[in-house]
Amino acid sequence: MAHEENGHDHDHDHSHAEIGQTERPGYYDNLETVVRELLVSKGYFGPDEIRRQIEVLDSRTPALGAMVVARAWADDAFRKRLLDDGRAACEELGITFYDQTGLIVLENTDKVHNLIVCTLCSCYPRPVLGLPPDWYKLKPYRARAVSEPRKVLAEFGTIIPDDVEIRVSDSTAMVRFLVLPKRPEGTEDFDEVQLAAIVTRDTMIGVVEASKDIRRGE
Amino acid sequence: MTQTEQLLKRLPNDIGGTSADPISVVDHELEPWERRCHALADVLDFHKIINTEEKRRGVEALGTELVGKLSYYERWIACFANILFQKGILTPEELALKMKEVESRWDDFDKESTQAARS
Structure with missing residues (x-):
């Protein structure tokens, strides 16, 4: 949001989010402005809080989750702490949780493949991955991930052998999940930075497996 | 299950396990x-x-x-x-009045841009 306000003083009541906009906002865009400005004028929160929270949201990308996964791959003691208490281990790496959600990290192994979903809506480990992609929030994924995960995975090009169990974890308002993908073969010589580079968002949702040849785009 | 039975038993968000279309891997940059x-x-x-x-x-x-x-x-x-x-916390009336005001900001904006286009 390069055109959000920069914290300078102003005495007019336009939100700077509107500046730079070249056409009339739609009804729901205006409705957001209406609700926000009414609540600010009634003192429920400060005029700067939305902008600050947008900055927090913008600071969260899958690079954070990738850093966590890479550390777990490289450091077995950290991996154990991460599986024991996901939130505390992430906080160890300086990742703050801006909400009250817990985090459970699910480890993929040769016997188990994990997949995360939110059937009711869109709960997602936002502090470590940012906002979820649209497909995660739409009906086909939410409806089918829990009843036919192998078929769903196949639609992402991921074929899980029949002797590997698939576990699907359904997120809630308070408990979020993150998949710890399997470290791919051929990465024995990689350092943590190189490891983090191959951890994509989708590997941490569990719809694809990590590969040493696929790098995360930001 | 009849259609009304389905509507009664499953709230709009409760779709886990129901049948649905193939996954379309879509995303968009937020407005x-x-x-x-x-x-x-x-x-x-x-x-x-x-x-x-x-x-x-x-x-x-x-x-x-x-x-x-x-x-x-x-x-x-x-x-x-x-x-x-x-x-x-809010009343529908307050919201309607504020909506008029917020929409009217764009009346000025439209006028300004029309004038800018003329000058």
């Missing part, structure tokens, strides 16, 4: 107002005005037809307004 709406949701939660569960129930209370027709963040802002009415 500025969608980003503001997401931040607003977080701030409402931080201040214990509307929490995540209330938001989900509020979306369900919009009913199947609206849930089906509104986009993701349209559902959120619509449910925030309704919940704030229910809690007595």
